[in-house]
Structures are given as C-alpha cells and as structure tokens.
Amino acid sequence: MDSRKTTQDSAEKQARKARLAEQLRANLQKRKAQARARRTGEADNRPEGIEAAKK
Template sequence: MITKDSKTHATTQDQRKARLAAELRANLLKRKAQARSRRTGAADERPDGIAAADKDDPA
C-alpha cells in the first residue's frame, strides 16, 4: 500500500535527481566551452591575475 508520505518522498527524490542532472549537464557544457577556448588559443580576457606582473616598476 502506498501512503501519502511515500509518494512525497518519491517525488522529492525525483526532483533532486532532476536538479542534480541539470546541474551536471550545465557543468559539462561549461567544461566543454573551456576546453574549446583553450584549444583555439584565445586570449584570456579576465581582469584578474597577478597585478604585480602588469607594473613596470619592480617593488
């Protein structure tokens, strides 16, 4: 006999599995995009990095 609690528990598990699957797909797409950008040799446009390397005056 299936009770209301077991249905809720199953639904919660299904929702969790779907959410984790979606996050996994998003992570995979992100990693593939990173690999493609590294393979093409595009310059890294991020502003972060070692600030001391940009200075002309050594400290």
C-alpha cells in the same frame, strides 16, 4: 498515512534527481567550452548548452 509519505519522498527524490541532472549538464557544457577555448587560444562565444537538453 505511510503511502502519502512515500509519494512525497518519491516526488522529492525525482525533483532532486532532475535538479542534479540539470546541474551536471550545465557543468559539462561549461567544461567543454573551457576545453574549446584552451584548444583555440581564445574565448568561446557559443551559446550555452544544447537546445534539445533544455526541453
């Protein structure tokens, strides 16, 4: 029974880690877009994120 629980905990930790990593990437892209917009003085119309990171 303990091995089953540790497997489940491990899966939950991996899922949480992946979810947090995705949120971090999205936040970074948003901040980069904001910085570009401030630098040029206009809104940034580039697509969100990097294609390689979405795979």
